[in-house]
Amino acid sequence: MATKTTEQVLATFGPKQWAGAPAKEAGNLFVGAGFIAFLLCLVLMIFIEPLRDGFVVVLVCTLFAFVAMFADIGSTVRREKAFLVGVTATINELILEMTGDPTAQISVSKFREIVEYEGSLALPVNGVPGLVLRVDGKRLEMKHVLATVTTPEYGLESFDLLLAAEEQGKS
Numbered sequence: 001m002a003t004k005t006t007e008q009v010l011a012t013f014g015p016k017q018w019a020g021a022p023a024k025e026a027g028n029l030f031v032g033a034g035f036i037a038f039l040l041c042l043v044l045m046i047f048i049e050p051l052r053d054g055f056v057v058v059l060v061c062t063l064f065a066f067v068a069m070f071a072d073i074g075s076t077v078r079r080e081k082a083f084l085v086g087v088t089a090t091i092n093e094l095i096l097e098m099t100g101d102p103t104a105q106i107s108v109s110k111f112r113e114i115v116e117y118e119g120s121l122a123l124p125v126n127g128v129p130g131l132v133l134r135v136d137g138k139r140l141e142m143k144h145v146l147a148t149v150t151t152p153e154y155g156l157e158s159f160d161l162l163l164a165a166e167e168q169g170k171s
Contacts, residue, residue: 004150010094010133011145017083020116022076029072030065037064084108091145095133098147099125106133115143125149 038061045051051060085108092105104123106114114121120134130150137143 006149008147008149009144010091010147011087012142013083013087014142018080018087018115020080020112022080023073026069026073030069033068034061034065037061040064081108084112087111087145091133094147095123095131098131098149099123101126115145 038057041051041057041060045057050056088106088108088111091111095104095106096102101124106121110121113119114133115135118135118137120132122129123131123133125131132148132150134146134148135143136146
């Protein structure tokens with residue numbers, strides 16, 4: 001008897017929802033915020049005399065750029081973490097449905113590790129191996145969280161035949 005393998009997509013997400021690198025554009029943001037702060041300092045030099053000193057302008061521009069960069073990185077980290085927590089909760093519900101084992105659920109850090117390294121996680125179904133959770137997709141493209149279920153090779157075909165016969169007998 002050949003084993004039967006089925007694959008089901010549990011979740012799909014793209015780089016806008018989770019990229020795994022919140023500080024990727026930090027350099028561009030720092031330069032842009034610094035430039036905007038410089039322009040603002042040029043205008044404010046008319047009214048605020050200490051801004052006419054070059055050192056003060058550089059200091060203000062640098063501080064403004066750091067604050068803007070860290071605020072953006074912080075909001076991106078919070079958004080991505082909230083997204084991962086939500087996806088992990090959904091996947092844990094599906095794992096609980098498929099395995100019937102509440103201890104088989106995964107943590108957010110374990111799920112993040114699976115996503116980042118495109119790994120897989122084998123889970124037993126009622127004590128029998130046969131469920132594999134894995135992530136497909138390249139970095140910065142759509143990623144799919146897949147559950148691959150492989151039926152064991154012993155006795156299930158005859159059980160399925162008995163179940164089908166019983167269901168036909170009832171109707």
